[in-house]
Amino acid sequence: MLILMQPAATPDQVAEVLALLDSAGIRAHVHEAPDSLSIVAPHASQALKADRIEPMAGVRRVVSLTSPYKLASADAAAGRTVVDVRGTRIGGPDLALVGGPCGVESREQLFTVARYVAEAGVKLLRAGAFKPRTSPYAFQGLGVEGLRLLEEARREFDLGIVTEATEVETFDDVERSADMVQIGARNMQNFALLRRAGRSEKPVLLKRGPAATLEEWLYAAEYVLSEGNRQVVLCERGIRTWSDHARNTLDISVVPAAKALTHLPVMVDPSHATGRRDLVIPCALAGVAVGADGLLVETHCHPEKALSDGPQALLPSDFIRLVAQAGAVHRALQGPSLTGLWM
Numbered sequence: 001m002l003i004l005m006q007p008a009a010t011p012d013q014v015a016e017v018l019a020l021l022d023s024a025g026i027r028a029h030v031h032e033a034p035d036s037l038s039i040v041a042p043h044a045s046q047a048l049k050a051d052r053i054e055p056m057a058g059v060r061r062v063v064s065l066t067s068p069y070k071l072a073s074a075d076a077a078a079g080r081t082v083v084d085v086r087g088t089r090i091g092g093p094d095l096a097l098v099g100g101p102c103g104v105e106s107r108e109q110l111f112t113v114a115r116y117v118a119e120a121g122v123k124l125l126r127a128g129a130f131k132p133r134t135s136p137y138a139f140q141g142l143g144v145e146g147l148r149l150l151e152e153a154r155r156e157f158d159l160g161i162v163t164e165a166t167e168v169e170t171f172d173d174v175e176r177s178a179d180m181v182q183i184g185a186r187n188m189q190n191f192a193l194l195r196r197a198g199r200s201e202k203p204v205l206l207k208r209g210p211a212a213t214l215e216e217w218l219y220a221a222e223y224v225l226s227e228g229n230r231q232v233v234l235c236e237r238g239i240r241t242w243s244d245h246a247r248n249t250l251d252i253s254v255v256p257a258a259k260a261l262t263h264l265p266v267m268v269d270p271s272h273a274t275g276r277r278d279l280v281i282p283c284a285l286a287g288v289a290v291g292a293d294g295l296l297v298e299t300h301c302h303p304e305k306a307l308s309d310g311p312q313a314l315l316p317s318d319f320i321r322l323v324a325q326a327g328a329v330h331r332a333l334q335g336p337s338l339t340g341l342w343m
């Protein structure tokens with residue numbers, strides 16, 4: 001059940017609806033969009049009828065939720081969700097950009113990249129301290145030492161920090177240091193980790209699994225949402241297909257398809273989607289063109305020396321070029337004529 005409150009509903013009126021739901025043993029979440037407030041109660045209709053709630057003061061309308069992923073579905077919110085990460089709003093009118101190296105390797109490497117990321121006007125720095133690697137012998141990240149360096153970079157360059165949590169055991173450490181916690185593709189169906197992220201106060205960036213359908217991805221988001229964390233951003237990062245010219249296949253059409261089914265913001269990661277530096281910018285721009293709310297892009301000051309994902313890391317000059325071009329594509333889409341064409 002989705003309870004849409006009137007724009008002028010008072011906090012007391014909201015509290016009264018919540019108290020009624022609570023007295024019926026129903027778990028509910030308040031959802032605040034920029035100009036609307038709604039209450040989502042996934043299983044309320046079994047215990048309470050809409051006509052018990054609809055006459056209450058401050059209530060505009062009660063809508064039944066029919067989608068299987070109740071909290072992630074577009075009809076579970078009065079508007080689109082905007083996730084605020086240290087002042088960068090993901091899902092609003094602006095294109096959100098996140099950049100950084102695949103992993104934190106050293107203070108010098110991190111600070112060099114952080115400096116040009118910040119100078120390019122990007123406000124969110126992403127780098128892994130805990131790295132999920134295909135081979136157990138590959139660089140696994142600096143761990144807690146990497147988190148300390150990320151905290152230093154935040155202070156030094158005034159950047160928000162996005163970094164990955166790979167397991168429940170180290171989630172607390174990552175959560176303390178991060179402004180946004182990434183759940184990587186390989187962990188998209190690690191349900192214990194998703195539930196832990198759902199109990200976090202920090203926004204979550206949920207990557208799509210390399211073999212996950214859109215529906216499975218939304219169910220994964222549902223795990224986070226159902227624990228109470230409403231700040232979830234989806235990130236398409238390529239899926240495994242028989243196409244072997246690139247590391248993965250960027251599923252461009254999933255962006256508008258996901259945005260039709262969910263109120264959550266959707267970003268695109270062209271770096272892991274392609275694995276090839278020469279394909280990153282074209283695919284990033286394609287992501288913006290199909291309506292992505294933001295981009296997550298890997299960049300390194302010396303990609304040839306990178307300890308992970310060097311072949312896909314943009315050189316500093318290319319990263320700066322991408323920021324300008326992505327902004328131009330985004331602005332073009334905001335124009336009245338183009339918007340009218342594809343909406």
Ligand code: PEP
Nearest residue numbers: 102184185186207237272
């Ligand atoms: C990463 O972001 O560096 C990463 C390992 O991504 P993914 O989970 O998409 O493979």
Ligand code: MN
Nearest residue numbers: 102298308309
């Ligand atoms: Mn990487």
